[in-house]
Amino acid sequence: MSQTVRSPSLDAKLSTLSEPLRRHVVREVADRTDRTGDALAAGTLVPEANGEHRKSTLVELHHVHLPTLAERGFVEWDADEDAVRRGPAFEGLLSLLDTVADHENDSR
Numbered sequence: 001m002s003q004t005v006r007s008p009s010l011d012a013k014l015s016t017l018s019e020p021l022r023r024h025v026v027r028e029v030a031d032r033t034d035r036t037g038d039a040l041a042a043g044t045l046v047p048e049a050n051g052e053h054r055k056s057t058l059v060e061l062h063h064v065h066l067p068t069l070a071e072r073g074f075v076e077w078d079a080d081e082d083a084v085r086r087g088p089a090f091e092g093l094l095s096l097l098d099t100v101a102d103h104e105n106d107s108r
Contacts, residue, residue, distance in 0.1 A: 013093055013096050017093070017097055021060065024045070025075070026074065040085070042061065042077065045084065066084065074087050075090065
């Protein structure tokens with residue numbers, strides 16, 4: 001029997017996008033992968049930073065943000081291979097991120 005993937009609620013999508021690092025990860029995955037299933041190394045998703053800030057951001061990415069994105073179906077994350085790819089609910093989140101970004105510019 002096949003399992004139906006439920007689309008995350010609007011609240012889950014908005015909660016996901018409330019974190020700047022998660023918005024950054026979604027944008028990077030969108031810009032650097034296509035729908036063929038290509039994966040990115042999770043470490044390459046961290047915004048440019050040096051030293052301790054980069055280390056703490058990597059820890060946060062691996063222990064908070066990637067698990068959240070994966071649990072909600074927005075990405076598929078293989079922690080053993082440190083690989084991230086688009087998940088089954090990715091396109092819906094990306095569409096909302098594009099809408100949010102459009103309106104973000106309106107408030108400036």
